[in-house]
Amino acid sequence: MIKKRLMTPGPTQVPEEALLSLARQVTHHRTAEFRKLFAEVLVGLKEVFATKHDVIVLTSSGSGAMEAAVVNLVPRGGKAIVLEAGNFAQRWRKICDAFGIEVVRHEVTWGEAVDPADVKALLEKHPDAVAVFGTLMESSTGVGHDVKAIGEVVRGSKALFVVDAISGACVMECRTDEWGIDVLVVGSQKALMLPPGLAFLTLSPAAVKQMEQVKPQAFYFDLKQHRNKILEGPDTPWTPAHTMIAALAENLKLIRAEGIEKVWSRAKTLARATRAGLEAIGLELFAARPADGLTSVYLPTDVDGGAFLKRLEGRFGIKVAGGQAHLKGKIFRIAHMGIVDELDILSTLAAIELVLDELGRSVEFGAGCRAAQRVLAEGHPAAVG
């Protein structure tokens, strides 16, 4: 009788509307009905990704869309700058390595944010770089990078700006066109509130122009083929996970009804409340520039960190994420994106206090909730209206 509460930064909780859509009998995907649905979904995606340009839908995880961005923009032997500030940012480099692309690595300590001035210096040193690969919200560290400021810097160069927003899109403010992002890469199982299986890319006119000049090391991920089918149909060159696209249509209705600006600001408040609550409990935050969609926090060192996470799940059904790579056993991560709401966060804070108490730490019950509630009380729309 343990109620499950998924609080990980992907996959996240899926709204009932999307789940029920996934339970519908399958229909064919090469039909006028599907094209109509797909067209609506594309309109919605443009709105929530804050772009007027084309959006591509891939049947893959976010890593597949990262590969698509790399191989369609940078030819073998081309040069790319990778802003490597976490486990997922590293993936950009690994993809470049696999396809014979020269990487200029900009290594940033995990937990720190990329400094736009460093990107400027790198671009001056490497004017032949075809692209800069960065991250909006690095979910391995909980850092939100200053993509707006980095975008300004990249705009002054010849390079394209490609942003991994797999977990960050639709939870952290991200004005794709306005901020000069040429390609935004997004995953389905984060703030878009779907199961894993779809990934998305936005394409600026400059990205399209570059794609047209590159013979990509790609077939399945050949974005020219995808874009042509979007323009024709809209359709897809290969069979899409179309039942997921139908479920996405449901979630886009929810997001658009609230409005993407409100979704962003709600997440910002939730993130502040989470941090205030955790600090009131006496836990130490990890990220230097915390993201809006998840909070990373050091595991308490005076109790057994593994036992702590196990009890959170075993007693309260709360699944948070541990650390990745060298952060394993050092931090844990709580998501606040999609339909994760205020009461989910307050419950999680209360559960953390109860578990710490069980494990023998001295705890002031209610401190975490109180601090978080104070933030929510100022930020909550009800307090204003």
Place this chain on the structure above:
Amino acid sequence: MIKKRLMTPGPTQVPEEALLSLARQVTHHRTAEFRKLFAEVLVGLKEVFATKHDVIVLTSSGSGAMEAAVVNLVPRGGKAIVLEAGNFAQRWRKICDAFGIEVVRHEVTWGEAVDPADVKALLEKHPDAVAVFGTLMESSTGVGHDVKAIGEVVRGSKALFVVDAISGACVMECRTDEWGIDVLVVGSQKALMLPPGLAFLTLSPAAVKQMEQVKPQAFYFDLKQHRNKILEGPDTPWTPAHTMIAALAENLKLIRAEGIEKVWSRAKTLARATRAGLEAIGLELFAARPADGLTSVYLPTDVDGGAFLKRLEGRFGIKVAGGQAHLKGKIFRIAHMGIVDELDILSTLAAIELVLDELGRSVEFGAGCRAAQRVLAEGHPAAVG
């Protein structure tokens, strides 16, 4: 009030058990629970694919798995023989082209089957071919190729035998290990009765050996990474469409409860019944060597073919597939795979008669059903038991 009846060769009807599984709230995928589920699914897949060796699960459509087979086995500049006997077989060549692989094209008229003797001659002429890419069930033409005989021929060469069984696996007899198939490529939305979004590959020891010698033009589809995670976890290198894997577990229970041999023989009977029914209606079959999972048939030429298909769907909710490429407007295709059953076929035959009558053709009502029923009466287990 039109009840929908999906009779296309992919996607096919999804059993209720899998649909309900897809409606469950999402859980995390990096857990002991998921690894246990995944391990069970892999055991099931090995059984239904008739292999003792590794099976890889990709989050992509079948085309992604085809690309994975190509780029992991054949290096850039390497040579491959493509048995090009339909729209989907052509995809092998297009993938090879995209990655700089030299293709020996063996073009076969659409609707005809590949002659194993021709494959033998090609292998003798091209002893340096790394792989032969063929098809089990070409769903664009409805032909079932003699993969067993082709496998015998390829076994006598140095080449690996790679078979697109995206639509054919689990409906047409296919003894992967016994027939010398090194890589079998399978899709989720055909006889495995899932929505699109997953694809599968089997890997013979020879395929694994070859993979280890090739630096693949791949990251997302790098099969070494996938295989290593299978051996470790089992797990996946990138986030999998794990809710689809959970739904697959449900379908594998159904298939294994019946037994793959029975699934194959049931499809064979259903295919014979479909052909008998269509011929009794006076329609002309298209495929020279008809497949067990779908039947391709010429559109009647004395009535409007487009109107015929439209009425089948509009009046009876029956969605069959039209022809692809140059076969568009010439043939249509009826699937009998997965949970498509005897009564679905009889209903479809009855509907065809009613629509032909409506469109002004002289029809002997009941002729199609009668002919099909006669086949089912001999083949049906109830007649024997």
